[in-house]
Amino acid sequence: MEPIVIIGSGLAGYTLARELRKLDQTVPLVIITADDGRYYSKPLLSNALAQGKTADQLAGAFAPAMAEQLNAEVLVFSRVEEIDPVARSVRVAQRIIAYSKLVLALGADPVRPLLAGDATDSVLSVNDLMDYARFRERITGARRVTILGGGLIGCEFANDLSHAGHQVDIVHPALYPLDRLLPEAAAQDLQRGLAGVGVTWHLGHTATAVNRAVAGYAVTLDDGAVIATDAVLAAIGLRPRVTLAQAAGIRAARGIQVNRLLETSVADVYALGDCAEVAGHVLPYVMPLMAQARALAATLAGTPTEVVYPAMPVIVKTPACPVAVATVAGEATGSWQVACGEEGVCALYQDEGQGLLGFALTGKQAGQRQALAKRLPALLP
Ligand code: FAD
Structure with missing residues (x-):
């Protein structure tokens, strides 16, 4: 057989x-x-x-x-x-x-960014264990790290690198991070949380070139600004x-x-x-x-079985501002109801009848993700 x-x-x-x-x-x-x-x-x-x-x-x-x-x-x-x-x-x-x-x-x-310059081959990405080993080696002794992309993986690395003592810059084309997953208020909370641990944001910009500099690298942005850095990590998608x-x-x-x-x-x-x-x-x-x-x-094993997806919230591993997000099932449309407070942001995506379709929670509010997930429709029933 x-x-x-x-x-x-x-x-x-x-x-x-x-x-x-x-x-x-x-x-x-x-x-x-x-x-x-x-x-x-x-x-x-x-x-x-x-x-x-x-x-x-x-x-x-x-x-x-x-x-x-x-x-x-x-x-x-x-x-x-x-x-x-x-x-x-x-x-x-x-x-x-x-x-x-x-x-x-x-x-x-990992999607490779389109960049000019003489150091594009030094731009790193981390998508498996061997990449991680290489990345860890390259940032040993690197004071400054620039991350291209402020999505889920970029934000997680920013938080981790900051806690590990690096000075982090993030370049992200949208006006707030995780813009494909989060409503603005939640994204801004994450932005503030990461800024609070020392991350410098370059929002609304893309990197156009990476060149070798006397010490480290120079990352040029689309407005001509230049970030001096010791390592560059691309996290712009998969x-x-x-x-x-x-x-x-x-x-x-x-x-x-x-x-x-x-x-x-x-x-x-x-x-x-x-x-x-x-x-x-x-x-x-x-x-x-x-x-x-x-x-x-x-x-x-012989029993044809269709996959079933319950609602599956995603946790963004950013201790500086914990985030939990459940994307909206299927074609369902609704609107965001956003409440902000000391405990973070609680953004609920609801249909016309107030049925819950998705959510984005930050800070302490992320603690209610399991309870809220129970109210969500299954993604594939
Ligand atoms: P992979 O792990 O990429 O495995 C692909 C395999 O295919 C590899 O073994 C590769 O060698 C092999 N392969 C490819 N082409 C060939 C070929 N032609 N011949 C032979 N072998 C081949 N998800 C979460 O839910 N929560 C998280 O907190 C989270 N954090 C993440 C953090 C990072 C940094 C990253 C990168 C992802 C994260 N994810 C997270 C996503 C999650 O890790 C992935 O969805 C999951 O690991 C994907 O597993 P996979 O087996 O599909 O792919």
Whole structure:
């Protein structure tokens, strides 16, 4: 019998393998990964610096231990170059590996900023454990760090770097941070919280160039201002990895498109995690991929099971101003009711009948996220 093949050993790939083994201990399983296959929890990467954690301290089991735990073959440093859905196989270098079912858990690539200058290759991004190791090494001794992007990951790193003693500048094109997730009052609270721990904001601007300077780098902004810095971190977004799938004729748009059974447009090929667009939703967070992994494991074990998404609030790990946000389900429209006070901001997105559709909470108000989440409609019922 050909194995189930999972491409990717991130949280999506390994969680699926774990869930599958709860239901079926014997089906042959192969996990192929371009990286070292070490288990780690990616969310830890953006709040580990202040705790002085090295990449090794954040990591869990090595690939051989994972292979044993999962009763699977784990092929490390093995990049899948081609999927052949007709022959039902994948190619890694010169090796052809046949599959009975194929799961794409390929993750997403950090978007590279378009920059001029002679130091663009020094711009860092942190999207996996190996990136974190490199980043930590590069900022050792760096007093000033400039972050391009004031979204979730940029804000988390800003908070962490500040607490670790660095002087942080953030360049963000919108007039307030996390503008895709938060209403203005909540975003401004986060902005104030981070400013309070020493972060300098450059809102309404983009970086146009990064050049080497006598000491460190010079980041030039679109208004001509120049930030002197010792390291530059780009956190301007993630793009689901779709090209491998597209080259095999598997349909993709923002992500690899799958239905609620996590089936792609090609028979016996599935996708989950950051690379997937599930019934129109691209949700690059841990809770959705856990729900996907449970459903897909059941399907692979013989019981076709659609993924169900409850409301899934996202916590922004910025202790300077904790934030919890639940995005609005589907096409529902409503309006924000915002209350601000000593305890932070409580912004409720409500429909005409006052039904709760989403929320954004900051400071102490973030503590009521679980109670509020219970009142939200499911994202995929
Ligand atoms: P990845 O972990 O990226 O795994 C992709 C895997 O695919 C890798 O093993 C890679 O080597 C492999 N691969 C890719 N292409 C190939 C190929 N061609 N051949 C072989 N292997 C291949 N989410 C939250 O919910 N809460 C948080 O607090 C949070 N914090 C975060 C902080 C940071 C800094 C980042 C970057 C993300 C954070 N997220 C958070 C998002 C969350 O971590 C991700 O949604 C999740 O880890 C994605 O897992 P994944 O397995 O889909 O992708």
